[in-house]
Amino acid sequence: MSEPNLRVEERPQAASRNRETEVERVEEGAQRPSRNPDSAQAGFETTAARSPQPAKGLDALDTLESESIHIIREVVAEFERPVLLFSGGKDSVVVLHLAAKAFWPARVPFPVLHIDTGHNFPEVIHFRDRTVERLGLRLEVAAVQDYLDDGRLRERADGTRNPLQTLPLLDAIAAGRHDAVFGGARRDEDKARAKERILSLRDEFGQWDPRNQRPELWDLYNGRHTVGQHVRAFPISNWTELDVWRYIEREGIELPPLYYAHEREVYRRDGMWRAVSEVSPPRADEAVERRTVRYRTVGDMSCTGAVESDAASVGDVVREVATSTLTERGATRADDRISEAAMEDRKKDGYF
Amino acid sequence: MTSTDRTLFRFATAGSVDDGKSTLVGRLLHDSKAILADQLESVARTSAERGFGGEPGAIDFALLTDGLRAEREQGITIDVAYRYFATGRRSFILADCPGHVQYTRNMVTGATTADAVVVLVDARNGVLEQTRRHLAVVQLLRVPHVIVAVNKIDLLGYSQAAFSSVADEVTTLAGELGLPDAHVIPVSALAGDNVVERSANTPWYDGPSLLELLETLPSLDELETELEALRMPVQLVIRPQGAVAHDVDDPEPFRDYRAFAGRIASGTVRVGDRVQVFPGGATTTVTGIDAGPRELEAASAPQSVSLRLADQLDAARGAVVVAAGALPIPRRELDAALFWLGDRPLRPGARVLVKSGTTTVQALVPEIVGRRDLDSLALEPADGLEINDIGQVRVRLAADLPVEEYAAHRRAGAFLVIDPQSGATLAAGIVTAPVNDLKVATAGSAGIIRTTTDTEGAAA
């Protein structure tokens, strides 16, 4: 696949043409063709047309979007082989949407990487494949199942595969020689993530050292690293769950359908509704019911819970999130309930 | 729906250990309903386990923000933690900065992006050396607004006299440091007085609550956008050359598409504007402003855009697009203040990298002019800068940089000092007016005076 030419070389000695005369000619490229009418699904149609007025008091979403695009462009300009961790979850979908905007009308200039736990929601895998194909991206997949099959990893007693993602992730980063890895993590998700930098240096073992982070000053990002190190880049660090949903609404971004209310066979465990599936069967004492639910996060099926919800449209979800009394992880992720420091421990070990 | 024209405001908190920063932040989040039930429950549980407070059910709000295990266990804050909350008018990003002497770097980190800094003072202790240091950093980094929260006023029986005496100290100090208008508020982070709502316990105080102030002070971009000339450092040049995005149905018109992608650092650009491009200074016209597939008539700081220009200029990353007539003077030598953050000290002759805008160049620090005494802010002679020192230096660059003085233009005058070997960020730097003579800078400390007018001669 031909990747677009994004010129990032350091600046030349001087501008080669130093024309001081008035030039009336408008470049060909300046005449804008109409967009593909099919692209309504593509996530670029804005639901509300906004006036092209200068940005006297940009709203919060515009400001966040600009910051994120700046970060994405900085990483592409300064790194050789970036990759985006893409799960089909809403945060990574938003990062991909921002990347598409950052380089338009060129294609997104990096591949996406999915760490496949094998415990997937089929709708999400379907969405992943369709998105990648539509955008013309290359998809790299690192499968936890391969590691279990050949004994490099062993299944945990609780059946959860989220903690097993770290090794395949690090191997995939090394195999792809990726020096920068985009992720959709947000600081509002967790107390440990609240201390994460936008550009976060990792050693050969992918480890995060929270006591030894680089200070992040102004909007000047220092991405220097040595051989074996890589950088995790979190362009939507400063977004909240509500910002993400408002943006999805504003931009008309498509998501896997399980983010919206639907009927599903579920059972109650750890205070969450868990989907009945091969990888998450109910125990004998857990009663299966049909309920109207939706997912606030989409992760490994064996540890992601649904919430009861009637929010069937993006507008409904925005309203629901705005009035929610639980955090998205508290509501839906068994893995973060293990201890106060669950996320911190996983991050130190090279997790996302 | 709630209003979509809610704006973003970034602020940082600073103060000495135990002044109540974490409690204040927890209180702001709690009272603005940004704390959700599961977070509160987990904090309440931990508070109870630790036997916090006298009253049953009392909550240690600090637990909401102290995110790392070591912090929770030691009851201290190690690293900047970012917090998010919103009111009907604004979304807030708050950087909770630790107060330990050795962690001044976190304060600097928080202050560089802040529209306002809230400095906490324990009403019982008044202004401390740390307060002075924090306000000095705020002044040097030109944070637009400073708010001094005189905390724990509950422990002094909400006494007006006690508050006034601290407020007077603050006003005097702000005057000495040259901080234009510091807002001083009596608060109790623990009890919530004057944090979100104005308190009936302080009838003698008729100013706004902390949150009211944060909701109404103009942000940096609101202050500066209208005033300054356009400046946009080029991050990269977008040329699809056939590899067009999926939503471009006819690639043909984009065959020669070429646009300069960047985030506007200051000012406004409109289609048809005359601009100049550094380096070289070629003048051309803006023919289009793209924000993704949307075409704009105009864009302002801090928007990320792609600019199409009438002429095929051979510019790349590191170039800067500016309003015609506002071309920066290329600089090979800088007078600069450094906030030294590296573990190893800076010595004269050090070879470093300087990152400014979208350019990184090799640099040499031939001379350390002096180190700021943070009590007086005066420069005193120094042969090195240690971690947490603020010093004045000269920097020689291997290539021209289009910088401006930080006092006139924050984003054009800020730079990083980077260790070329380890890649570590060694210092936050700001371009200053020339400081040639310690006598000029110190105004009064007539001690040793070195005359260093010739940077070439002083090079190590």
Ligand SMILES: Nc1nc2c(ncn2[C@@H]2O[C@H](COP(=O)(O)OP(=O)(O)O)[C@@H](O)[C@H]2O)c(=O)[nH]1
């Ligand atoms: N009485 C009273 N105690 C406070 C107030 N604010 C904080 N504290 C207490 O002061 C101690 C230090 O607070 P903390 O927020 O951890 O301070 P930090 O080190 O600045 O983050 C804790 O025991 C708090 O409960 C206040 O307004 N009034």
Ligand SMILES: [Mg+2]
């Ligand atoms: Mg604290």
